[in-house]
Amino acid sequence: MDKIVLREVFLKNGELLILRKSTEDDAQAMIDYLNHVGGESDNLLFGKDEFPLTVDQEIEFIKRVNNDHNTLMLLGVINDSIVSIAQISCHKRKRISHNSEIAISVIKHYWRIGIGSAVMEELIHFANNNSNIKNISLGVKASNVNAIKLYEKLGFVKVGYHKDYIKINGVYDDLILMDKYLDK
Numbered sequence: 001m002d003k004i005v006l007r008e009v010f011l012k013n014g015e016l017l018i019l020r021k022s023t024e025d026d027a028q029a030m031i032d033y034l035n036h037v038g039g040e041s042d043n044l045l046f047g048k049d050e051f052p053l054t055v056d057q058e059i060e061f062i063k064r065v066n067n068d069h070n071t072l073m074l075l076g077v078i079n080d081s082i083v084s085i086a087q088i089s090c091h092k093r094k095r096i097s098h099n100s101e102i103a104i105s106v107i108k109h110y111w112r113i114g115i116g117s118a119v120m121e122e123l124i125h126f127a128n129n130n131s132n133i134k135n136i137s138l139g140v141k142a143s144n145v146n147a148i149k150l151y152e153k154l155g156f157v158k159v160g161y162h163k164d165y166i167k168i169n170g171v172y173d174d175l176i177l178m179d180k181y182l183d184k
């Protein structure tokens with residue numbers, strides 16, 4: 001199956017990161033990735049083995065996303081292994097469909113060498129080139145200071161928070177809401 005590569009980036013450690021769209025052939029590896037990455041930090045909304053889709057369901061999801069012009073699901077790949085999955089998608093209702101939302105994860109072994117920045121830049125590039133999208137939003141755990149730094153570096157601002165939105169092992173944390181308003 002043809003792989004649509006959007007960008008190639010040499011990382012701070014010299015390795016080549018390929019940013020590409022997913023194909024149906026990626027379904028199993030994506031499920032494995034998400035079940036693994038959920039257990040690597042407490043910063044995602046799902047934990048280890050909490051990603052419940054079957055391969056067939058994931059294939060349907062990939063097909064749906066790839067046919068949706070207002071959504072980009074981006075895989076970060078190094079040496080044929082998935083090291084990041086991220087997505088930007090718009091609200092479906094017409095009156096709020098110019099608002100998009102981002103979700104991102106990078107595998108822990110590869111943190112701090114520029115993958116998060118490259119992925120976010122590609123998602124923002126997609127938003128800038130999609131005539132429909134005017135705003136980008138995301139939610140981030142209040143204690144996830146590294147992610148907040150990344151988002152602030154890219155022009156996101158804190159606009160509010162949901163108190164005690166997340167509960168992990170009995171401990172609550174707020175969800176900080178951040179927006180980036182595109183100049184168009």
Ligand SMILES: CC(C)(COP(=O)(O)OP(=O)(O)OC[C@H]1O[C@@H](n2cnc3c(N)ncnc32)[C@H](O)[C@@H]1OP(=O)(O)O)[C@@H](O)C(=O)NCCC(=O)NCCS
Pocket residue numbers: 041043044104105106107110111112113114115116117118139140141144146147149150153
């Ligand atoms: C947050 C996350 C996506 C960052 O990815 P990354 O590949 O490490 O990001 P980068 O290497 O591009 O770093 C981007 C910026 O984040 C900040 N940052 C990241 N890790 C940091 C750390 N350990 N200490 C200080 N700042 C840090 C810095 O501002 C950095 O920019 P700089 O290198 O120019 O100083 C990644 O840590 C991750 O997936 N974490 C787990 C899941 C998660 O938190 N997802 C976001 C949920 S909202």
